[in-house]
Amino acid sequence: MAWVVVVPEWLPLPEIDDLPDPGSRGVTLELSNGTVEVILLQKGGCLFAYRNRCPHTGVNLEWQPDRFLDFTDRYIQCATHGALFRIEDGYCLRGPCAGQHLNSIPLRMESGRVFVMI
Numbered sequence: 001m002a003w004v005v006v007v008p009e010w011l012p013l014p015e016i017d018d019l020p021d022p023g024s025r026g027v028t029l030e031l032s033n034g035t036v037e038v039i040l041l042q043k044g045g046c047l048f049a050y051r052n053r054c055p056h057t058g059v060n061l062e063w064q065p066d067r068f069l070d071f072t073d074r075y076i077q078c079a080t081h082g083a084l085f086r087i088e089d090g091y092c093l094r095g096p097c098a099g100q101h102l103n104s105i106p107l108r109m110e111s112g113r114v115f116v117m118i
């Protein structure tokens with residue numbers, strides 16, 4: 001049996017100076033073996049990142065480009081069936097995937113740039 005070792009790496013995100021608080025942005029990262037869609041969120045001065053993939057069916061979550069939050073800007077809301085997720089930890093509070101989580105992505109700031117671990 002052959003083993004494939006995948007080494008995670010820190011990838012820079014585009015500039016986020018204009019990201020509202022609270023607010024969200026969708027980012028598509030190009031990898032050597034395809035693309036990864038990421039949600040970047042800001043709330044209370046803190047940043048959070050998740051894979052853009054609903055745990056219910058695997059579809060993207062946004063209503064419109066960069067629009068992931070519900071009308072109160074308190075929760076991430078899936079556009080397909082309306083599941084609500086906490087911004088802080090991606091936990092699904094209500095909807096067909098209640099009790100599940102969005103896939104969290106580690107992030108860090110360096111010299112004013114945001115990097116995510118993919």
Ligand code: FES
Nearest residue numbers: 054056078081083
């Ligand atoms: S696809 Fe997201 S709640 Fe059904």
